Amino acid sequence: MLARSDVKSFISRFPSFEDETLSMYYAPRMPKAMIKETEELIALARKFNDEVARPLCLELDRKTHEDPDYFPVELVKKANEWGFYTLWIPKLFGGKGYNMPSISYFLEEIGSVCLGIANVIGVHYLGMTGLMMSCNARVTKKILHEVVEGEKRGEPCLLSFSITEPNAGTDVEEVELEAMGRLGCHAKKVKGGYIVNGSKIFISMGHLSKWTVLYAYTDLKRGADTKVSMMVKVGMKGFSFGRHENKMGQRICPASVLNFEDCFVPDEYVLTDPESLKSFTKHPSRDMNMRHIDYVFSISRAAVGAFGIGAARGAFNAALKYANESEIDGKPMVTYEWVQCRLAEMYANVRLGRLTYQEANYANQHRGPYNLLQMKPMYYYLKYMPLWFFNIILAPLLNRSIGTWLMSKWYLDWQKPEDQSLTTGLASMAKFCCTDLGVKNCQMALELMGKAGLRQENGAEKILRDAKLLQIYEGTNQLNRINLFKSIIAPAAPKATFFEE
Amino acid sequence: MLTALNKDLKPFEELITKFSKDELKPHVEEHDRYPFGTLDTNIIESGFHRIYDLGFLGIMLPEKYAGIGQGISAMCMMLGHVAEVDASYSLIIFTSGMSQQIILNADADGIAEKIYPIAKNAQEYLVAFPSFTDPGQAAALPQASSSGTGYTLTGKLDYLVLGNFSKWAVIPARTTDSKSYSFFLVDLNDKGVRKSNAIFSLGLHACPIIDITLNGVSAQIIGGEGKGEKYFEATSRIMHVAAAAINAGIMRGSLKEAIDYTKEREQGGKLVINWSEVRMLLANMAVKSKAAELCVTQTCKAIDEKLKDWGQISIASTLHVHDLACEVVTDGVQLLGGNGYMKDYGQEKRYRDARQVQALLGLVPLKKLALIKEIIA
Numbered sequence: 007m008l009a010r011s012d013v014k015s016f017i018s019r020f021p022s023f024e025d026e027t028l029s030m031y032y033a034p035r036m037p038k039a040m041i042k043e044t045e046e047l048i049a050l051a052r053k054f055n056d057e058v059a060r061p062l063c064l065e066l067d068r069k070t071h072e073d074p075d076y077f078p079v080e081l082v083k084k085a086n087e088w089g090f091y092t093l094w095i096p097k098l099f100g101g102k103g104y105n106m107p108s109i110s111y112f113l114e115e116i117g118s119v120c121l122g123i124a125n126v127i128g129v130h131y132l133g134m135t136g137l138m139m140s141c142n143a144r145v146t147k148k149i150l151h152e153v154v155e156g157e158k159r160g161e162p163c164l165l166s167f168s169i170t171e172p173n174a175g176t177d178v179e180e181v182e183l184e185a186m187g188r189l190g191c192h193a194k195k196v197k198g199g200y201i202v203n204g205s206k207i208f209i210s211m212g213h214l215s216k217w218t219v220l221y222a223y224t225d226l227k228r229g230a231d232t233k234v235s236m237m238v239k240v241g242m243k244g245f246s247f248g249r250h251e252n253k254m255g256q257r258i259c260p261a262s263v264l265n266f267e268d269c270f271v272p273d274e275y276v277l278t279d280p281e282s283l284k285s286f287t288k289h290p291s292r293d294m295n296m297r298h299i300d301y302v303f304s305i306s307r308a309a310v311g312a313f314g315i316g317a318a319r320g321a322f323n324a325a326l327k328y329a330n331e332s333e334i335d336g337k338p339m340v341t342y343e344w345v346q347c348r349l350a351e352m353y354a355n356v357r358l359g360r361l362t363y364q365e366a367n368y369a370n371q372h373r374g375p376y377n378l379l380q381m382k383p384m385y386y387y388l389k390y391m392p393l394w395f396f397n398i399i400l401a402p403l404l405n406r407s408i409g410t411w412l413m414s415k416w417y418l419d420w421q422k423p424e425d426q427s428l429t430t431g432l433a434s435m436a437k438f439c440c441t442d443l444g445v446k447n448c449q450m451a452l453e454l455m456g457k458a459g460l461r462q463e464n465g466a467e468k469i470l471r472d473a474k475l476l477q478i479y480e481g482t483n484q485l486n487r488i489n490l491f492k493s494i495i496a497p498a499a500p501k502a503t504f505f506e507e
Numbered sequence: 508m509l510t511a512l513n514k515d516l517k518p519f520e521e522l523i524t525k526f527s528k529d530e531l532k533p534h535v536e537e538h539d540r541y542p543f544g545t546l547d548t549n550i551i552e553s554g555f556h557r558i559y560d561l562g563f564l565g566i567m568l569p570e571k572y573a574g575i576g577q578g579i580s581a582m583c584m585m586l587g588h589v590a591e592v593d594a595s596y597s598l599i600i601f602t603s604g605m606s607q608q609i610i611l612n613a614d615a616d617g618i619a620e621k622i623y624p625i626a627k628n629a630q631e632y633l634v635a636f637p638s639f640t641d642p643g644q645a646a647a648l649p650q651a652s653s654s655g656t657g658y659t660l661t662g663k664l665d666y667l668v669l670g671n672f673s674k675w676a677v678i679p680a681r682t683t684d685s686k687s688y689s690f691f692l693v694d695l696n697d698k699g700v701r702k703s704n705a706i707f708s709l710g711l712h713a714c715p716i717i718d719i720t721l722n723g724v725s726a727q728i729i730g731g732e733g734k735g736e737k738y739f740e741a742t743s744r745i746m747h748v749a750a751a752a753i754n755a756g757i758m759r760g761s762l763k764e765a766i767d768y769t770k771e772r773e774q775g776g777k778l779v780i781n782w783s784e785v786r787m788l789l790a791n792m793a794v795k796s797k798a799a800e801l802c803v804t805q806t807c808k809a810i811d812e813k814l815k816d817w818g819q820i821s822i823a824s825t826l827h828v829h830d831l832a833c834e835v836v837t838d839g840v841q842l843l844g845g846n847g848y849m850k851d852y853g854q855e856k857r858y859r860d861a862r863q864v865q866a867l868l869g870l871v872p873l874k875k876l877a878l879i880k881e882i883i884a
């Protein structure tokens with residue numbers, strides 16, 4: 007009916023049909039082994055839920071109320087024993103190399119039982135993402151190797167991600183705002199490294215992590231252009247912990263203040279700075295900084311979406327259990343249509359939300375940060391290549407500057423702006439949709455359960471407390487809505503400007 | 508509660524606002540700390556005497572029982588202002604109000620006289636009640652058996668508000684002969700009463716709630732046997748709007764804190780309140796909060812004037828206010844960003860408290876179904 011060229015022209019017109027229906031295009035391209043791997047991880051998560059998370063989560067929540075300074079050291083050790091802190095470290099860096107999109111399903115599974123425990127595991131990968139997406143192959147290799155060794159020795163080596171400051175929260179999530187914000191974490195270049203002064207707040211797992219990915223600025227007034235990202239280790243002179251926040255929920259996962267007072271960070275732990283960016287790209291450093299942070303958030307916001315669906319599922323499970331066990335006027339609650347319809351809606355929220363984070367994952371796989379590792383040939387190559395190949399042939403490459411140059415070129419310099427927009431936009435969409443649905447299901451569960459839902463021992467009220475955080479971190483849901491507009495809808499609104507009102 | 512529509516309440520309003528600010532506010536954080544529900548008897552006692560002297564605890568109690576005989580409007584005004592500071596105290600007053608109203612609706616003169624005019628302290632005056640339960644919906648209630656001179660109660664009752672604080676409780680129980688339940692006055696210090704520890708609940712932490720088990724506890728019936736449902740209906744019809752008033756107060760507090768914070772906090776080089784999306788969120792909160800005030804005020808008026816269908820109006824507007832409150836407190840946290848999630852600010856408490864208030868007097872969906880049943884009858 008239509009010539010192929012006409013078809014192409016119509017479907018690529020805004021909104022591009024492929025961009026709007028990623029799963030249709032990309033699901034068939036997914037290596038089959040990825041599904042098997044993901045199944046294996048879900049089984050592992052369910053086993054962990056049965057043996058560790060479910061028996062512990064309410065007790066741990068109570069414990070953190072009794073002692074607000076309680077740290078989940080034992081839990082972290084357990085997760086380490088279960089091998090959870092190296093599951094998604096690529097084999098190239100010595101890890102188990104599970105495919106990255108699978109982390110969403112895994113975290114949803116754990117999050118459906120306890121969001122706090124899911125974050126105790128998940129936020130380490132936010133740190134890993136911040137590290138890897140800097141594209142500094144040498145430092146990445148060194149630190150991830152420590153994580154792997156820590157697992158073997160039974161001494162967990164976790165990573166945290168430190169960007170939020172007392173006066174800059176939303177501002178550090180977006181370079182346009184960063185450029186106008188009141189930043190406070192200063193990095194001064196000195197011989198052999200940087201001296202850092204300032205503090206970071208609300209850092210998840212801060213007190214329990216060995217390394218943190220830190221952003222600081224050589225010029226606080228021009229933060230977006232002068233960002234320095236670096237790795238700071240516990241024990242470095244001038245780095246100390248401040249207070250441990252007293253939060254409403256997710257109490258098992260501490261949020262910490264990190265202080266830097268004349269903290270010297272040697273060059274060997276600097277991931278990127280304005281100079282290093284110039285070595286591989288002609289793009290302004292502000293654009294590269296945005297690309298880097300967009301990459302990090304494309305991954306982490308999809309994961310927070312999965313947390314949101316974990317919450318939605320947890321609330322649904324609690325409501326279903328209650329409805330199964332209760333009676334109204336002598337009849338089982340589940341025999342009433344109105345109960346069935348409410349539960350059906352809650353279930354639908356879970357499925358709908360999952361589709362949005364799956365779309366974000368497809369974007370990441372084919373157009374974003376996973377595009378190299380998840381290409382079919384590369385995927386199988388990495389999956390089945392014997393370990394010696396990585397250790398002997400590839401690993402030495404990573405130590406050379408060519409390793410960093412190649413990664414930076416591929417991920418940062420050559421990234422297409424339209425792909426960057428698509429991935430960051432869909433991740434934002436997943437983040438706010440799923441987390442809003444999570445809170446919505448909690449509300450529905452409480453309404454269905456009445457006073458039973460209010461009791462901590464029944465679990466539902468804890469999910470409501472835990473879920474609220476999801477609407478705040480990784481960019482508030484307001485910022486994520488704006489980012490969706492800016493990234494995906496803006497071509498249809500040529501007069502739109504951003505953060506200029 | 509818009510006192511502009513009811514000028515008589517103005518003097519009360521000034522008293523209660525001052526009381527909340529001076530006596531309650533300094534203790535909000537301390538009373539929200541684990542272990543929950545361990546009321547500091549000294550604070551309650553000193554506060555009690557102040558608000559008792561002011562007449563607030565007997566606000567709807569007739570003068571013959573040493574009350575001040577005001578209507579639901581005064582009650583709602585008071586609950587709202589207290590809730591703006593700490594809704595836990597509103598629950599204490601609400602619960603005491605529920606017990607009073609059950610007793611009054613049952614015309615149980617002897618019981619009222621035995622408690623209110625002679626109470627020496629808060630424990631004796633504030634009568635415990637299962638405020639989150641519609642006894643008609645409860646799967647199980649304690650069993651009452653007649654013992655010639657009176658009754659004895661046996662069985663479990665969950666979620667009794669003030670159960671580990673008060674001397675007296677109004678308890679629903681079933682007698683063998685009646686289809687409906689009846690209410691009884693029980694001395695909670697009776698040795699047949701076994702009390703659980705304070706329950707760890709979502710919110711309203713300053714107000715203790717426990718489960719109790721009764722084992723042959725002697726009890727005095729309140730009103731007629733099998734008339735519990737009738738008394739509860741008459742009481743809850745009025746007291747629904749009192750629950751709404753608590754949530755309207757919480758909303759007011761949430762909006763105020765959100766405005767105060769966003770007027771101070773800067774992001775992107777300007778005050779956060781100057782970003783239009785922040786204003787839109789605040790505006791949505793304001794619309795809901797103001798509408799809730801009006802719902803409460805007009806519902807009180809409908810009740811006072813015994814308008815046609817006032818009972819339906821009371822339930823409908825209350826359910827609506829609760830919905831609005833749960834939305835408002837969620838945005839209230841949101842507008843403070845990460846700080847909203849921390850115990851250093853008031854928003855996270857309101858987020859929890861509003862949901863707890865929504866659960867007062869039974870399951871929300873069943874209240875809706877009861878309303879429509881009445882409308883279509």
Ligand SMILES: Cc1cc2nc3c(=O)[nH]c(=O)nc-3n(C[C@H](O)[C@H](O)[C@H](O)COP(=O)(O)OP(=O)(O)OC[C@H]3O[C@@H](n4cnc5c(N)ncnc54)[C@H](O)[C@@H]3O)c2cc1C
Nearest residue numbers: 169170175176208210479480482484774782841842844845
């Ligand atoms: C428990 C917890 C754990 C966290 N973990 C980490 C972590 O591991 N690492 C880390 O770096 N950070 C972490 N964060 C910080 C988190 O990402 C920030 O709290 C979040 O980005 C919001 O920043 P803020 O709290 O400063 O709020 P603000 O930025 O001050 O926002 C306040 C309000 O203003 C709105 N607002 C601000 N600017 C705009 C604008 N331009 N347009 C419209 N609305 C606007 C916001 O949406 C919000 O409603 C964590 C936070 C919490 C609470």
